[in-house]
Amino acid sequence: MRDFSDDLSRLRTSLAEARQYLRIDDLRDQRPELETEATRPDLWDDPDRARAVTGELAALVDDVDAYEGLEADVEDAETLAEMAREEGDESLEPEIEAAIAELRERFSRLELRSLFTGEHDEADAIIEVQSGEGGADAQDWANMLLRMYLRWAERGGFATEIEEVSEGSEAGISSATVMIKGRHAYGLLRSEHGVHRLVRMSPFNAQGKRQTAFAALKVTPFLEDVPDVVIDDKELRIDVYRSSGAGGQHVNVTDSAVRITHLPTGIVVSCQNERSQHQNKDRAMQILKAKLAEVARLEREAELDEIRGEQHSVGFGSQIRSYVLQPYQMVKDLRTDHETGVVDAVLDGDVDPFMEAYLRWRRAEDLATT
Template sequence: MRDVSDEISALRKRHAEAAQYLKIEELRARQPQLETEASRPDLWDDADLARKVTGELSSVNDDLARYDAFGERIDDVEVLAELAREEHDDSVAAEIEAALTSIAADFGALEMRSLFTGEHDDLDVICEIQSGEGGADAQDWANMLLRMYLRWAERRGLDVELDEVSAGSEAGISSATFLVKGRHSYGLLRSEHGVHRLVRMSPFNAQGKRQTAFAALKVTPFLEDVPDIVIDEKDLRIDTYRSSGAGGQHVNVTDSAVRITHLPTGTVSSCQNERSQHQNKDRAMQVLMAKLAELERQKREDELNAIRGVQHSVGFGSQIRSYVLQPYQMVKDLRTEHETGNVDGVLDGAIDEFIEAYLRWMRAQSLDA
């Protein structure tokens, strides 16, 4: 059996590095404090505080469990390798190789945590899809993007709340707003902020000509508590309307949809998926507050480029990624140069490789700067 001591040493080094970027010592000190807070009988007298404490405790427990499990797995494979070498037993060689490969692959997923360096990367995220140039194809493309992100969230076990979907005038949708909830939702989806370009043989063209269509995704960290944002009621225009649209099972048709416009900035938020007009208004206001907080942060700290990238017009020359279905099949990110020929997989939500490539590219850009 071959000597695997170098591979085990490399894994132990990666384990030690994980202790640094996961801040394991800080988490071990914080864990008993959170457990004490979570066990207080009056904790749920303040529901917001209770959710914050239990959410942080869950994250701390998860990180510590993952870190400790990696250490145990490395110990197990090292003991097995030592016994096999002492006993000259080659029968477990395949098991050892498989274990080393599995641990290395799982470390790759864990190391993604080191790429979440933004202030709000841990937060939930507000996503807005808007169709752009391309007529009916653009509206259909916006609907395809919505499905892609819903499928991606489902694959990762993230929760999605679809707040608003506006049907297109010819096909698909003209816009949609949804909230993705789960740890690192914003940190992951900030890579998707920008214009997405589709090239295919148009099903809406009688001659079957190739058509280029554009749609954009805008992402905003969902800040539940934004105490520094003060809104004057006189600056708001509140419209109610009947929800329409596309989205099928994802949207409830009601007579109580609400759209709120902040007149000084032109910022708009909508919600049509709650049970009552009052609930729709509360959610739309919550989303509006998060958007205005984002605008204020950009204004104060000039973070437009650093956090979300530059948002261009939704048309030619502004795309971050191209999805080509004909005359060949390829998805290519124009920032990172990452590409794949598995277009069907990507459109079904398999976009993690593009997200990871972007996060690594951003870290490299930061180091170069």
């Protein structure tokens, strides 16, 4: 009969670590107060406060339930192993091994939560895809990136709202803005901020030559309420235009799209997804405030790479990740050195291993500088 005591002991250690990094004792202390506040009859008289309370409670319950589920399953595995040992029943070994393997995987996924240390890691995210150098291939590549992150969001259970899409002059898209909603959306997507490079045999080249194309992804935490940001209407240029998605593929076409330019900073935001000009303007202003809040935060902290990463031109020498389709197949992150040869899976939204590698790399970098 195999001895599982070392495996089970390591699971117990992982459970104790999870109790610490999830702050389970603190969460249990906070829960009654939050539950009481969440059931107040007048809670929704202040919608912003109501969303904050219910969001905090949902996150708390999620963490506590995840921990308690693991705690119960570790105990079940220990009980099963003890029963098999006492009875000398070797037929239970495969079941015990499977239970231990599954628990290891669950602890590995849960450990990611300990890597979310940024101020806004739990927030929703605004992502902006922008084509760069490479002509038609770059516009096609921007469209491929947009699809990749939409598929990633779908696989991860995140809600998406496409705010604006500008068609490319030759193919694909020139730019797109998408809201991705869900817990840790920004914490995960901040790893993707930067320039992405594609190498392939160009479908737009009659000679079928290999082509390099670039597109950039900008990621901003979306904050529902930004009280410190005050915008003077005189600093804004507001343009109204007819929206145009890629053949209706990405956006509900309206006649009331809104583009707002913040003149002092040059920041431009657009929204064309809502049904009225008023709604589009309100959403565009929300996005603008979030972006201005980020600028202010970066100026205060003087650490540009803390939230947005270094800013580069969208071209050669500036990429964070390369996607090579020919002459071989590989996706490689140039910061973490994480790579895979399964390019199709990545382009279909399997980006989580790159995000996890970045979070671990970022933590190691932070520890090395402290």
